[in-house]
Amino acid sequence: MTATVERPAEIVPREPVNKGREGWVRRAPLLPALVFTIIVTQLPFLFTIWYSLQSWNLVRPGSQQFVGLDNYVNVFTDSQFRGVALNTVVLTVGAVLIAMVLGLAFALLLDRQFRGRGVVRTLLITPFLITPVAAALLWKTVLFSPTYGLINFVLSPFGAGQTDWISAFPLTSVMVALVWQWTPFMMLLTLAGLQSQPHDVLEAARVDGAGSFAIFREITLPHLRRFIELGIVLGAIYLVNTFDAIYMMTQGGPGTASANLPFYIYQRAFLGFDIGQSAAMGVVVVVATIIVSTFALRLIFRSFQEES
Amino acid sequence: MADVVFDQASRVYTAGAKPAVDRLDLEIADGEFVVLVGPSGSGKSTALRMLAGLEEIDGGEIRIGGRTMVGVPSRDRDIAMVFQNYALYPNKTVGENMAFPLKMRGVEKSVQQEKVRAAADVLGLTDFLDRKPKALSGGQRQRVAMGRAIVREPQVFLMDEPLSNLDAKMRVSTRTEIAAMQRRLGVTTVYVTHDQVEAMTMGDRVALLADGRLQQFATPADLYDKPANRFVAGFIGSPAMNLFTLPVSAEGVHIGSSELRLPREVRGRISADTVTLGIRPEQWAVANGRGTAGGGADGVGGDGAGSGVKAQIDVVEELGSDAYLYAHLDDEEQTPVVVRTGGRTGARRGDQVVLTPTSEDLHLFDAESGERL
Incomplete structure (x- = not known):
């Protein structure tokens, strides 16, 4: 059929x-x-x-008038603005990268078994839990102060004497305080990554003849990539907006040596009362941030998609 | 190539606790395929991991090719291991995964590629060399894990339940592939499984572990025919051997309401007044309990119901070629008994049958110690 x-x-x-x-x-x-x-x-x-789009200074009532793009032209020709923008990049990139390297190192140490691990972990997380203003004050007075700071005290046997760290290295000082505060965040993220790593893969690598450093380079670091990227992007988003540390420690000074964009805009708006100028800077910063963060977010989403 | 010796090797996780592996003695010849089998928690995986260098050797020693492995890190042991979940490197391609052990040994890149290609050819992975493990099926991942082990040309292969994540059909075909490959390469292999079919079909010899202790180390046939103790008897064989602890009588043993006569020389081995009798499901002949022939080809009527045991069938499992009868004896405890007969016996639930051991070769174990008599 x-x-x-x-x-x-x-x-x-x-x-x-x-x-x-x-x-x-x-x-x-x-x-x-x-x-x-x-x-x-x-x-x-x-x-x-x-x-x-207005020329408007609060100190001169009735000065408000439409000026078109004049404010933007001033922003881009203002050398101080360019310097401050560079400060922002240096401060953000430096603090994020150093915090990430230190955080990764601490996470690797915490990923192994030892007595008192819980206590050590809590102590290492503490800087992240302290109010940023308090942390900045702590660094300014307790640690960096030229007269009674702990750093000079510790270094005095080596002849380091009376350095006024904040005046001598304003931007670096702020960066140190930020790194101190953000290292725990990076540590927590990478520690989560380390602990999500399947055990048998590490054992397989050991049997396959890899030493500790080879395992880290070949297996662990690629596994941590997305955690590191996430930490860098999140850290950058927060640190680009740093205000409290600069306000407390240096007031952006000397001059604008340690000012970043948020602080500079604050100065122009609330100390200089120049609403038009500061508004134009704000718009420029927002546009730039959107462009940078679009690329950054695309990067991390891509690596997350790869993994899943 | 090397032989492997476990010499009183022990592993204790916490001081004072019962050892996970307790004074294990195994001598594995060069090129032999040995299966470690046992229920969960028997210490079989721990024993393998001790050999791999992933667990400490707390007592005794393990030797590979005569060299003691105490304190030797795994990377210096010249072994390759296949893990249960394959443990492939997720961010490396199939090719990079397979080349990794060679790369770690500083083998030249061109040699690496050549060996990976050869192994991929054998395993049918040539088209997948550039893929990440995530894009592979379970069976393919398993083959990558095998490939990573064989490119190394190690002294010993270690396999930790490598088939347990495959589906039933795949498991059967991969089982024979692994066994054939091992014979071809001639590399000493230690294979851990909880599946007695894998143990019986793959190994030259099988080591059966329970509670961290070796129960028996023998060829599959010996393990089946001459189980060393009650545990081995119950573990090997499916359905499991029927084990009855019975009072000894003058002629044999009392079982149910009847007496099972035992040959004289068998009876001579019994010294206590109770004994554990083991009868494999296929060692029974079935006769209809009411006297008329009902057991088909397997029905044995003539031998006299006097030496038979009355039982009532609870469940019949027809498997086509065979049938399993699950019954209970007519004693007070309604002791369960399993009988294997040819297919299509026509037996049904509730039928009364008389069971007679067909074989002289019954298994007797000491009722106290469980050791074979």
Whole structure:
């Protein structure tokens, strides 16, 4: 007996019933949040753009007038602004990278068994739990102070005498305080990465003849890549906005030697009362941040997708 | 190539606790395929990991090719290991995974590639060399793990339940592949499994462990035919051997309401007044309990119901070629008994049957110590 096998009619996915209505049923509860977000983030940004097109100094009432892009031209020709922008990059990149290297080192130490590991871990996390203002004050007075600072005290036998660290190395001093505060964060992230590493892979590497350093380079570091990238991006997002440490330790000085963009904008707006100028700087900074963070976020999302 | 010796090797995780591996003695000849088998927690994986250098040797020693391994790190032992979850390096390609042990030994790059390619050819992985392990199926990953082990050309292969994550069909085909490959390469292999079928089919010899102690180390046939003690008898064979602890009578033993006569020379080995009798499921003949022939080809009627045991069938499992009858004896405890017969016996639940041991070769164990008599 022969029978021709008939191809069944092609099956197409069935449209869900009430697709449109159900979509709105789901979306509607989100609307209040959306409206609120627009009010608190997008409207101020529009106002800022509007201010940035005006010449407006609060000290001179009635000075407000529309000047077009003049403020932007001033921003880009302002050498101080460029210097401060460079400070921001140096401070952010330096603090994030140094904190990451130290955090990774501490995480590797904490990843092994030893007596009192819980206590050591808690102590290492503590800097992250301290209020940034308090931490900055601590570094300024207890550690860096030229007269009674601990660092000079410890170094005095070596003839280091009376260095005023904050005046001599303002930007570095701020960076040191930031590294101290952010190392625990990097440590926690990389420690989580280390502890999520499957044990048998490490054992396989040992059997395959890899020494400790080879295992770290060939197996552990690639595994940690996405944790490190995440730490760098999150750390950069926070540290680019550093204000408290600079305010407490150096006031951006001497001159603008240790000012970063948020602090400089603050100075122009609330000490110089130049609303138009500072608004224009703010807009430039926001645009630059969006561009940089788009690339950064794309980078980490790509490596996360690779893994999953 | 090398022989492997466990010489009173022990592993104690916490001081004072029961050892995970207790004074294990094994002598594995060069090129031999030895299977360590046992229930969970028997110490079989620990023993393998001690050989691999992933666990300390707390007592005794382990020698590979005559060289003691106490205090020798795994990378200096010239071994290769296949892990249960394969333990492939997730951020390396298949090719890099397989080349890794060579790279760690500083083998020249061109030689690395040549060996990886040769191994990939054998294992059918040539098309996958540039893929990451994530993009492979379970069976392919298993083969990559095998490949990583064989490119090394080690002295000893260690395999820790390498088939347990494969589906049933894959497991059977890979089982024969591994056994064939081992014979071809002639590398001493220690293979851990909890699956007695793998143990029986793959190993030249099988070491059965329980509670960290070696129960028996013998060829699969010996393990089946002459189990050293009650534990081995119950562990090897599926369905398991029927084990009854019975009072000894003048002629044999009392079982259920009847007496099972034992040959004189068998009876001579019993000294106590109780004994553990082991009868494999296939060592029974089944006769219809009401006297009419009902057991088909396997029905044995003539021998006299006097030496038979009455039982009632609870469950019949038809497997096509065979059937398993799960029954209980007509004694007070309703002792369960398993019988293996040919297929299509027509036996049904509730049937009364008379079971007669067909073989003289019954297994007797000391009721106290469990040792074979």
